[in-house]
Amino acid sequence: MEKINQKRHISKNTVTVCMVAVLYAVVSALLYTDNAGRQLSNMLISLSSYIVLAVSLNLVVGLLGELSLGHAGFMSVGLFSGCLLSIQLAKLLPLAVRLPVSMLFGGVVAAVFGLLIGLPALRLKGDYLAIVTLACGEIIKNVITNLKFTGGALGLDTMEIYSDTKSLLPFAIVLVFLTILVMMNLKKSKCGRAIMAIRDNRIAAESSGINVTYYKLMVFVIAAFFAGAAGTLYGHSYANIKANTFDYNMSIEILVIVVLGGMGSVRGSIIAAIILKALPELLRDIADYRMLVYSVLLIVIMILNASPKFAELKGRWSIRNFAKLLQKKDKEVPQK
């Protein structure tokens, strides 16, 4: 029985990796043969960053079960530190070396912030943790806006390190794959099981000898690292960055992606990120109404998801169920 389960587990992750690989293969083929429209090529990098952000936030919200509303803050810290380093190195190193180094640096700085904020904040639970992470995100935004070397209220001028989608896409693909693989492997590892045990029952986990604070901090730091790296990548695709962009609204946007995609599901986060980032673009024809449609969709999806009638309907009409029905014809399955 265990063997079968494991087999299914591996194949599920392989499907996700293959799905992303195919998507990126198609997109790169379009992009490098100059067949991609402006719309598509413009959103590729930010979409990739959002995938990384959503998957890393999913680690906190889905796997650890704590609500963080400050993910954009970590992204912003990583973005500014990574881009500042990149500007310093712009004349010394080519993009192929500079960008990975900056992304690593941005990630590490964000991770340090994750540790500094997580250490006191993780004493809190539920809504209190949510509000403290939100407050920390707002503090980060406020501080970056008021500092001199980050460009202040006018924003950081990143013209010098600005790169087009064609040169950034390989790095984006590597980062996305790295994030997905880390998240998937973490979920299956000893650490992942410990984290999920904390999510399901903290007290039981603690009494079985799991160091709750250690694992909580670990999740926080890993999530902040990837948010920071994604931020650095994001910063390279714009000529000017303002800290005001990365406020709690953005954190919420990422959270919405995670929740719509499904808690703890890597594939879900990726699909939801693509849909939610592409949807406003696709709805551009009805520009005035697109945010309205977007918000109504959000409410309706949440209500439908929670309604038992809809779940039953979904179960009855799902592909998996059809497959089961076909199997049933071969072999009578005893009724429960």
Add this chain to the structure above:
Amino acid sequence: MTHFIQTLISGLSLGSIYALIALGYTMVYGIAKMLNFAHGDIIMVGAYAAIVCVFQLQLPAFAAILFAIAVCVLLGVVIERLAYKPLRQAPPLSVLITAIGVSYLLQNLALLIFGSEQKAFPTLFHIPALRLGQITVDGITLLTLGVTAVIMIALTLFINKTKMGKAMRAVSEDKEAAGLMGISTNRTITITFAIGSALAAVASIFFGVTYVYIKPTTGSMPGIKAFTAAVFGGIGSIPGAMLGGILLGVIEQMSKTYISTLWSDAIVFGVLVLVLIVRPSGLLGKKVSEKV
């Protein structure tokens, strides 16, 4: 010294607005156990309702206030019925996301109807300023303080003395047990939303009169600050929301005056983080002991 007192009074006035909004957050949280993220946008709707009433319908100030309150109460109840009621049994996070959806919906509806440019709020009140020696207190500030004080006393009496208030306390204590005792949980929740929205409408009037310009995103920042205030005071606790709101307003005004306008947000949120780290369930929040 006079400068200090002046700052203190304007801080109290700002704090009263936060407290009125925070009460809505805390009451809904206490009873429905949900963070109503759309609460801040109710303020924006109330302000627009008053603007329409005065400029389009040419009604007097008194009617405008009543109209704003009516619109907000109706809106609060409708939102609760349509968006939150189907999610009573759902996990808290999906309710939170729905509330965020409602918040986006309200902002974008306002954007479509009123456009993105700022609209001026009418001068509803003409109250002469009060002079006490060297201290001058604005008429509006005086009114804000007075009305908030009356509302807070009335609300405390309502919660503690009336049957409905008792029902509310019962539902917030234990929803199922309250239901078994014959309390209509749904009706209680609806009434809580109605009261919260009415308070938000009153806050919107004071906010509009004090800050004059209104745009579709006006509600979100005071909303977040008031939410912070509610958590600061201990979410779910009504005196906590009042105290938290007023303290937050005073801290914000003090840091604006004596430190820097630019850094005030960072200071306000910094104080919040510090308080929560020292007192993890807020100033007046109940400390919930864990059962093993």
